[in-house]
Amino acid sequence: QARRYLAEHSPPKAVRAVLEGKPPYDKAPYDKALWKGLAEMGFLGVAIPEEFGGAGAGHLELCVIAEEMGRALAPVPFSSTIYLAAEAIMLAGSAEQKAKWLPKIASGEAIGTLALFEGVGNPSHKAIKVSASQSALSGTKTPVADGAIADFAIVAARTGSTGRETDIGLFVVDLNGEGVTRKALANLDQAHGQAVITFDRAKAEPLGAANEGWSILTRVLDRAAVLMAFEQVGGADRALEMGRDYALDRIAFGRQIGSFQAVKHILADMYVSATLARSNCYYGAWALSTDAAELPEAAATARISATQAFQHCSKNNIQVHGGMGFTWEFDCHLYYRRANVLALSLGSLSYWENQLIDRLRFKNAS
Numbered sequence: 085q086a087r088r089y090l091a092e093h094s095p096p097k098a099v100r101a102v103l104e105g106k107p108p109y110d111k112a113p114y115d116k117a118l119w120k121g122l123a124e125m126g127f128l129g130v131a132i133p134e135e136f137g138g139a140g141a142g143h144l145e146l147c148v149i150a151e152e153m154g155r156a157l158a159p160v161p162f163s164s165t166i167y168l169a170a171e172a173i174m175l176a177g178s179a180e181q182k183a184k185w186l187p188k189i190a191s192g193e194a195i196g197t198l199a200l201f202e203g204v205g206n207p208s209h210k211a212i213k214v215s216a217s218q219s220a221l222s223g224t225k226t227p228v229a230d231g232a233i234a235d236f237a238i239v240a241a242r243t244g245s246t247g248r249e250t251d252i253g254l255f256v257v258d259l260n261g262e263g264v265t266r267k268a269l270a271n272l273d274q275a276h277g278q279a280v281i282t283f284d285r286a287k288a289e290p291l292g293a294a295n296e297g298w299s300i301l302t303r304v305l306d307r308a309a310v311l312m313a314f315e316q317v318g319g320a321d322r323a324l325e326m327g328r329d330y331a332l333d334r335i336a337f338g339r340q341i342g343s344f345q346a347v348k349h350i351l352a353d354m355y356v357s358a359t360l361a362r363s364n365c366y367y368g369a370w371a372l373s374t375d376a377a378e379l380p381e382a383a384a385t386a387r388i389s390a391t392q393a394f395q396h397c398s399k400n401n402i403q404v405h406g407g408m409g410f411t412w413e414f415d416c417h418l419y420y421r422r423a424n425v426l427a428l429s430l431g432s433l434s435y436w437e438n439q440l441i442d443r444l445r446f447k448n449a450s
Contacts, residue, residue, distance in 0.1 A: 132170060147369040155318035271425070327405070
Protein backbone atom coordinates (compact mmCIF):
# COMPACT_ATOMS: atom_id res chain seq x y z
CA GLN A 85 0.00 0.00 0.00
CA ALA A 86 2.80 2.40 0.91
CA ARG A 87 4.65 1.61 -2.31
CA ARG A 88 1.60 2.22 -4.45
CA TYR A 89 0.79 5.46 -2.69
CA LEU A 90 4.32 6.84 -2.97
CA ALA A 91 4.69 5.72 -6.58
CA GLU A 92 1.61 7.80 -7.41
CA HIS A 93 2.24 10.82 -5.19
CA SER A 94 6.04 11.00 -5.07
CA PRO A 95 7.35 10.28 -8.60
CA PRO A 96 10.86 11.43 -9.61
CA LYS A 97 9.45 14.61 -11.20
CA ALA A 98 8.11 15.68 -7.78
CA VAL A 99 11.52 15.10 -6.22
CA ARG A 100 13.11 17.13 -9.00
CA ALA A 101 10.67 20.00 -8.48
CA VAL A 102 11.71 20.28 -4.84
CA LEU A 103 15.39 19.91 -5.71
CA GLU A 104 15.18 22.62 -8.35
CA GLY A 105 13.11 24.95 -6.16
CA LYS A 106 10.28 25.25 -8.66
CA PRO A 107 6.94 26.72 -7.53
CA PRO A 108 5.41 26.07 -5.06
CA TYR A 109 8.59 24.54 -3.60
CA ASP A 110 10.52 27.81 -3.87
CA LYS A 111 8.66 28.94 -0.74
CA ALA A 112 8.35 25.60 1.07
CA PRO A 113 11.23 23.22 0.28
CA TYR A 114 9.20 20.07 0.78
CA ASP A 115 6.04 18.52 -0.64
CA LYS A 116 3.25 19.80 1.63
CA ALA A 117 0.56 17.83 -0.21
CA LEU A 118 2.52 14.61 0.17
CA TRP A 119 3.15 15.33 3.88
CA LYS A 120 -0.58 15.81 4.42
CA GLY A 121 -1.33 12.67 2.45
CA LEU A 122 1.10 10.60 4.51
CA ALA A 123 -0.64 11.80 7.66
CA GLU A 124 -4.07 10.89 6.25
CA MET A 125 -2.77 7.42 5.36
CA GLY A 126 -1.61 6.97 8.95
CA PHE A 127 2.05 6.60 7.97
CA LEU A 128 3.33 9.45 10.17
CA GLY A 129 1.82 7.94 13.29
CA VAL A 130 2.37 4.27 12.56
CA ALA A 131 4.57 3.76 15.67
CA ILE A 132 2.86 6.41 17.83
CA PRO A 133 0.44 4.95 20.41
CA GLU A 134 -3.26 5.27 19.68
CA GLU A 135 -3.81 7.30 22.85
CA PHE A 136 -1.70 10.05 21.26
CA GLY A 137 -3.41 10.00 17.88
CA GLY A 138 -1.19 7.41 16.21
CA ALA A 139 -1.92 4.06 14.61
CA GLY A 140 -0.17 2.16 17.41
CA ALA A 141 1.16 -0.44 14.98
CA GLY A 142 4.79 -0.48 16.11
CA HIS A 143 8.36 -0.11 14.94
CA LEU A 144 8.37 -3.18 12.71
CA GLU A 145 5.67 -1.54 10.61
CA LEU A 146 7.56 1.77 10.69
CA CYS A 147 10.58 -0.02 9.19
CA VAL A 148 8.36 -1.04 6.24
CA ILE A 149 7.27 2.56 5.70
CA ALA A 150 10.87 3.80 6.02
CA GLU A 151 12.01 1.45 3.25
CA GLU A 152 9.33 2.74 0.90
CA MET A 153 10.22 6.35 1.72
CA GLY A 154 13.77 5.55 0.66
CA ARG A 155 12.69 3.94 -2.61
CA ALA A 156 10.64 7.00 -3.51
CA LEU A 157 13.15 9.59 -2.22
CA ALA A 158 10.08 11.23 -0.68
CA PRO A 159 10.78 15.00 -0.40
CA VAL A 160 9.29 15.40 3.09
CA PRO A 161 10.82 15.82 6.59
CA PHE A 162 10.00 12.23 7.54
CA SER A 163 13.29 11.11 9.08
CA SER A 164 13.86 14.24 11.17
CA THR A 165 10.29 14.27 12.50
CA ILE A 166 9.58 10.55 12.93
CA TYR A 167 12.95 8.86 13.53
CA LEU A 168 14.39 11.61 15.74
CA ALA A 169 11.89 14.05 17.28
CA ALA A 170 9.02 11.60 17.80
CA GLU A 171 11.33 8.86 19.11
CA ALA A 172 12.92 11.26 21.62
CA ILE A 173 9.53 12.34 22.92
CA MET A 174 8.24 8.78 23.14
CA LEU A 175 11.38 7.70 25.02
CA ALA A 176 11.80 10.57 27.45
CA GLY A 177 8.84 12.93 27.22
CA SER A 178 6.53 13.67 30.10
CA ALA A 179 2.84 12.87 29.84
CA GLU A 180 2.19 16.52 29.01
CA GLN A 181 4.88 16.65 26.33
CA LYS A 182 3.58 13.48 24.69
CA ALA A 183 0.03 14.79 24.74
CA LYS A 184 1.14 18.08 23.21
CA TRP A 185 3.47 16.96 20.42
CA LEU A 186 2.71 13.36 19.40
CA PRO A 187 -0.84 14.03 18.12
CA LYS A 188 0.48 16.98 16.10
CA ILE A 189 3.20 14.78 14.58
CA ALA A 190 0.76 11.99 13.72
CA SER A 191 -1.63 14.44 12.05
CA GLY A 192 1.12 16.20 10.10
CA GLU A 193 0.44 19.45 11.93
CA ALA A 194 3.95 19.68 13.40
CA ILE A 195 7.40 19.07 11.90
CA GLY A 196 10.15 18.22 14.34
CA THR A 197 13.90 17.73 14.27
CA LEU A 198 16.94 17.01 16.43
CA ALA A 199 19.51 19.78 16.90
CA LEU A 200 22.70 17.97 17.85
CA PHE A 201 25.64 18.97 15.66
CA GLU A 202 27.62 22.17 16.07
CA GLY A 203 29.77 22.10 12.97
CA VAL A 204 31.88 19.42 11.33
CA GLY A 205 32.27 16.22 13.33
CA ASN A 206 30.50 13.18 14.70
CA PRO A 207 28.15 12.94 17.70
CA SER A 208 30.11 13.68 20.89
CA HIS A 209 29.10 15.14 24.22
CA LYS A 210 32.40 17.03 24.26
CA ALA A 211 31.48 18.91 21.07
CA ILE A 212 28.30 20.44 22.50
CA LYS A 213 28.75 24.12 23.34
CA VAL A 214 25.16 25.36 23.29
CA SER A 215 24.43 26.22 26.92
CA ALA A 216 21.29 25.91 29.00
CA SER A 217 20.65 28.29 31.87
CA GLN A 218 17.37 28.70 33.73
CA SER A 219 15.41 26.99 30.93
CA ALA A 220 16.90 29.23 28.25
CA LEU A 221 19.31 28.20 25.48
CA SER A 222 22.12 30.15 23.84
CA GLY A 223 24.42 29.07 21.02
CA THR A 224 24.36 27.75 17.46
CA LYS A 225 23.50 24.35 15.97
CA THR A 226 24.57 23.41 12.45
CA PRO A 227 23.66 21.51 10.40
CA VAL A 228 20.13 20.75 11.57
CA ALA A 229 18.14 18.42 9.32
CA ASP A 230 15.00 20.19 8.07
CA GLY A 231 15.78 22.98 10.53
CA ALA A 232 14.43 25.68 8.23
CA ILE A 233 10.93 24.18 8.13
CA ALA A 234 10.62 22.49 11.55
CA ASP A 235 8.15 23.76 14.13
CA PHE A 236 10.08 22.45 17.11
CA ALA A 237 13.43 20.86 17.89
CA ILE A 238 14.88 18.52 20.46
CA VAL A 239 18.09 20.35 21.38
CA ALA A 240 21.15 18.87 23.09
CA ALA A 241 22.68 21.50 25.38
CA ARG A 242 25.33 21.72 28.08
CA THR A 243 24.06 22.03 31.64
CA GLY A 244 27.30 21.41 33.57
CA SER A 245 31.07 21.83 33.37
CA THR A 246 32.53 18.54 34.61
CA GLY A 247 33.31 17.30 31.09
CA ARG A 248 31.20 14.19 31.58
CA GLU A 249 28.26 12.87 29.61
CA THR A 250 26.00 13.83 32.52
CA ASP A 251 26.60 17.50 31.65
CA ILE A 252 24.30 17.17 28.64
CA GLY A 253 20.56 17.71 28.79
CA LEU A 254 17.81 17.59 26.17
CA PHE A 255 15.32 20.39 25.67
CA VAL A 256 12.21 20.98 23.57
CA VAL A 257 12.29 24.34 21.81
CA ASP A 258 9.53 26.02 19.81
CA LEU A 259 11.43 27.19 16.72
CA ASN A 260 8.80 29.82 15.98
CA GLY A 261 9.32 31.47 19.34
CA GLU A 262 11.47 34.41 20.42
CA GLY A 263 15.24 34.10 20.54
CA VAL A 264 15.44 31.69 17.57
CA THR A 265 16.87 32.59 14.16
CA ARG A 266 17.27 30.21 11.25
CA LYS A 267 19.06 30.15 7.92
CA ALA A 268 18.79 27.45 5.27
CA LEU A 269 22.06 25.93 4.06
CA ALA A 270 23.05 25.01 0.52
CA ASN A 271 22.96 21.24 0.37
CA LEU A 272 23.74 18.37 -1.98
CA ASP A 273 20.10 17.31 -1.76
CA GLN A 274 17.74 20.24 -1.22
CA ALA A 275 14.85 17.78 -0.87
CA HIS A 276 16.52 16.78 2.41
CA GLY A 277 17.31 20.28 3.65
CA GLN A 278 19.60 21.51 6.42
CA ALA A 279 19.86 24.75 8.34
CA VAL A 280 21.79 26.81 10.89
CA ILE A 281 19.78 27.57 14.03
CA THR A 282 20.95 30.20 16.51
CA PHE A 283 19.48 30.43 20.00
CA ASP A 284 19.64 33.66 21.99
CA ARG A 285 18.13 33.03 25.40
CA ALA A 286 15.45 30.97 23.68
CA LYS A 287 12.82 29.49 25.96
CA ALA A 288 13.36 25.75 26.41
CA GLU A 289 11.53 22.95 28.18
CA PRO A 290 13.61 20.06 29.64
CA LEU A 291 13.07 16.63 28.09
CA GLY A 292 13.87 13.83 30.50
CA ALA A 293 16.17 14.02 33.51
CA ALA A 294 18.74 16.83 33.43
CA ASN A 295 21.73 14.48 33.73
CA GLU A 296 20.49 11.80 31.33
CA GLY A 297 20.44 13.79 28.11
CA TRP A 298 23.34 12.01 26.45
CA SER A 299 22.08 8.59 27.52
CA ILE A 300 18.66 9.34 26.02
CA LEU A 301 20.26 10.77 22.89
CA THR A 302 22.33 7.61 22.37
CA ARG A 303 19.19 5.50 22.51
CA VAL A 304 17.42 7.83 20.07
CA LEU A 305 20.33 7.63 17.61
CA ASP A 306 20.32 3.82 17.80
CA ARG A 307 16.62 3.69 17.01
CA ALA A 308 16.98 6.24 14.23
CA ALA A 309 19.95 4.28 12.81
CA VAL A 310 17.77 1.22 12.23
CA LEU A 311 14.98 3.25 10.65
CA MET A 312 17.32 5.23 8.43
CA ALA A 313 19.05 2.00 7.42
CA PHE A 314 15.74 0.77 6.02
CA GLU A 315 15.40 4.03 4.11
CA GLN A 316 18.88 3.47 2.69
CA VAL A 317 18.09 -0.15 1.74
CA GLY A 318 14.97 1.05 -0.07
CA GLY A 319 17.09 3.49 -2.05
CA ALA A 320 19.74 0.85 -2.76
CA ASP A 321 17.17 -1.60 -4.08
CA ARG A 322 15.63 1.01 -6.35
CA ALA A 323 19.06 2.02 -7.70
CA LEU A 324 19.76 -1.65 -8.43
CA GLU A 325 16.44 -2.00 -10.25
CA MET A 326 17.17 1.09 -12.34
CA GLY A 327 20.56 -0.30 -13.35
CA ARG A 328 19.13 -3.71 -14.16
CA ASP A 329 16.27 -2.30 -16.24
CA TYR A 330 18.60 -0.05 -18.22
CA ALA A 331 21.03 -2.95 -18.83
CA LEU A 332 18.17 -5.02 -20.27
CA ASP A 333 16.88 -2.16 -22.41
CA ARG A 334 20.09 -0.58 -23.77
CA ILE A 335 21.42 -2.12 -26.98
CA ALA A 336 25.08 -1.80 -27.95
CA PHE A 337 26.95 -3.76 -30.65
CA GLY A 338 23.71 -5.59 -31.39
CA ARG A 339 23.25 -6.90 -27.85
CA GLN A 340 21.73 -5.88 -24.54
CA ILE A 341 24.53 -4.38 -22.44
CA GLY A 342 23.33 -6.62 -19.61
CA SER A 343 24.75 -9.56 -21.55
CA PHE A 344 28.30 -8.19 -21.19
CA GLN A 345 30.29 -9.79 -18.41
CA ALA A 346 31.58 -6.50 -16.97
CA VAL A 347 28.04 -5.17 -16.56
CA LYS A 348 26.91 -8.46 -15.04
CA HIS A 349 29.69 -8.18 -12.45
CA ILE A 350 28.63 -4.65 -11.50
CA LEU A 351 24.98 -5.66 -11.07
CA ALA A 352 25.92 -8.81 -9.14
CA ASP A 353 28.04 -6.79 -6.71
CA MET A 354 25.17 -4.33 -6.26
CA TYR A 355 22.81 -7.20 -5.50
CA VAL A 356 25.18 -8.70 -2.93
CA SER A 357 25.65 -5.41 -1.06
CA ALA A 358 21.90 -4.64 -1.02
CA THR A 359 21.01 -8.16 0.12
CA LEU A 360 23.63 -8.16 2.88
CA ALA A 361 22.34 -4.80 4.09
CA ARG A 362 18.76 -6.06 4.12
CA SER A 363 19.76 -9.02 6.26
CA ASN A 364 21.42 -6.73 8.80
CA CYS A 365 18.43 -4.39 8.71
CA TYR A 366 16.06 -7.24 9.51
CA TYR A 367 18.19 -8.02 12.56
CA GLY A 368 17.99 -4.37 13.55
CA ALA A 369 14.21 -4.33 13.01
CA TRP A 370 13.80 -7.32 15.31
CA ALA A 371 15.96 -5.70 18.00
CA LEU A 372 14.11 -2.38 17.70
CA SER A 373 10.61 -3.84 17.69
CA THR A 374 11.30 -6.06 20.72
CA ASP A 375 13.53 -3.53 22.56
CA ALA A 376 16.15 -6.28 22.73
CA ALA A 377 19.44 -5.93 24.59
CA GLU A 378 21.20 -6.45 21.26
CA LEU A 379 19.83 -3.20 19.82
CA PRO A 380 23.07 -1.15 20.17
CA GLU A 381 25.18 -3.52 18.07
CA ALA A 382 22.28 -4.41 15.76
CA ALA A 383 21.69 -0.71 15.05
CA ALA A 384 25.35 -0.06 14.30
CA THR A 385 25.55 -3.11 12.03
CA ALA A 386 22.42 -2.11 10.10
CA ARG A 387 23.62 1.47 9.75
CA ILE A 388 27.07 0.45 8.46
CA SER A 389 25.89 -2.10 5.90
CA ALA A 390 22.99 0.04 4.66
CA THR A 391 25.21 3.11 4.24
CA GLN A 392 27.72 1.10 2.25
CA ALA A 393 24.99 -0.53 0.14
CA PHE A 394 23.20 2.70 -0.79
CA GLN A 395 26.41 4.50 -1.71
CA HIS A 396 27.66 1.48 -3.68
CA CYS A 397 24.41 0.89 -5.57
CA SER A 398 23.73 4.54 -6.34
CA LYS A 399 27.27 5.04 -7.64
CA ASN A 400 27.27 1.91 -9.79
CA ASN A 401 23.81 2.65 -11.14
CA ILE A 402 25.43 5.70 -12.74
CA GLN A 403 28.22 3.50 -14.13
CA VAL A 404 25.75 1.04 -15.68
CA HIS A 405 23.98 3.94 -17.39
CA GLY A 406 27.31 5.11 -18.79
CA GLY A 407 27.53 8.65 -20.14
CA MET A 408 23.76 9.12 -19.84
CA GLY A 409 23.97 8.33 -16.14
CA PHE A 410 25.89 11.53 -15.45
CA THR A 411 23.29 13.80 -17.03
CA TRP A 412 20.74 15.90 -15.16
CA GLU A 413 17.91 14.45 -17.25
CA PHE A 414 18.37 10.92 -15.88
CA ASP A 415 17.29 10.13 -12.31
CA CYS A 416 20.51 8.40 -11.25
CA HIS A 417 21.94 11.48 -9.56
CA LEU A 418 18.85 11.82 -7.36
CA TYR A 419 19.73 8.57 -5.60
CA TYR A 420 23.44 9.38 -5.51
CA ARG A 421 22.68 12.70 -3.81
CA ARG A 422 20.41 11.13 -1.22
CA ALA A 423 22.88 8.30 -0.53
CA ASN A 424 25.63 10.74 0.35
CA VAL A 425 23.41 13.00 2.45
CA LEU A 426 22.02 10.08 4.48
CA ALA A 427 25.53 8.70 4.96
CA LEU A 428 26.34 11.67 7.20
CA SER A 429 22.94 12.35 8.75
CA LEU A 430 23.51 10.51 12.03
CA GLY A 431 27.28 10.57 12.05
CA SER A 432 29.75 9.25 9.51
CA LEU A 433 30.36 5.66 8.51
CA SER A 434 33.59 5.60 10.55
CA TYR A 435 31.67 6.81 13.62
CA TRP A 436 29.28 3.86 13.44
CA GLU A 437 32.13 1.45 12.75
CA ASN A 438 33.83 2.65 15.92
CA GLN A 439 30.55 2.39 17.79
CA LEU A 440 30.16 -1.22 16.69
CA ILE A 441 33.69 -2.11 17.76
CA ASP A 442 33.30 -0.44 21.15
CA ARG A 443 29.95 -2.11 21.78
CA LEU A 444 31.25 -5.55 20.86
CA ARG A 445 34.26 -5.06 23.11
CA PHE A 446 32.05 -4.02 25.99
CA LYS A 447 29.75 -6.98 25.40
CA ASN A 448 32.62 -9.45 25.26
CA ALA A 449 34.27 -7.96 28.35
CA SER A 450 31.11 -8.30 30.36
